[in-house]
Amino acid sequence: MYSSWKTATIASGAKLSNEVDLGGLFSYAIVIVTDLTTDSGVNVQVSDKPGGTFEELYGLYLATPADLELPKSKASIVQLCGAQFLKIACATNQGSDRAILIRGGE
Numbered sequence: 001m002y003s004s005w006k007t008a009t010i011a012s013g014a015k016l017s018n019e020v021d022l023g024g025l026f027s028y029a030i031v032i033v034t035d036l037t038t039d040s041g042v043n044v045q046v047s048d049k050p051g052g053t054f055e056e057l058y059g060l061y062l063a064t065p066a067d068l069e070l071p072k073s074k075a076s077i078v079q080l081c082g083a084q085f086l087k088i089a090c091a092t093n094q095g096s097d098r099a100i101l102i103r104g105g106e
Contacts, residue, residue: 003104026104
């Protein structure tokens with residue numbers, strides 16, 4: 001089962017996207033990162049409720065959020081372990097609006 005494709009938008013001059021509601025609890029997400037400002041690492045943040053506190057996503061073996069950097073202009077699979085609410089965070093402010101596609105999966 002998959003969610004529909006959602007768009008996380010990082011506004012020009014910002015580092016953080018809007019909140020994306022996948023519409024249910026999902027085990028993983030497919031994230032397609034579009035062109036970003038040069039040398040901008042990308043990470044996923046999750047929350048347990050809409051408008052809640054968003055935290056950087058870590059894996060069991062990861063020490064820092066930077067270890068989870070997603071490659072630019074590629075599709076990646078990120079393990080969510082039952083998350084529904086996501087944001088995409090970049091290391092640097094973006095030079096123009098950026099659209100990142102996200103789809104939850106079981």
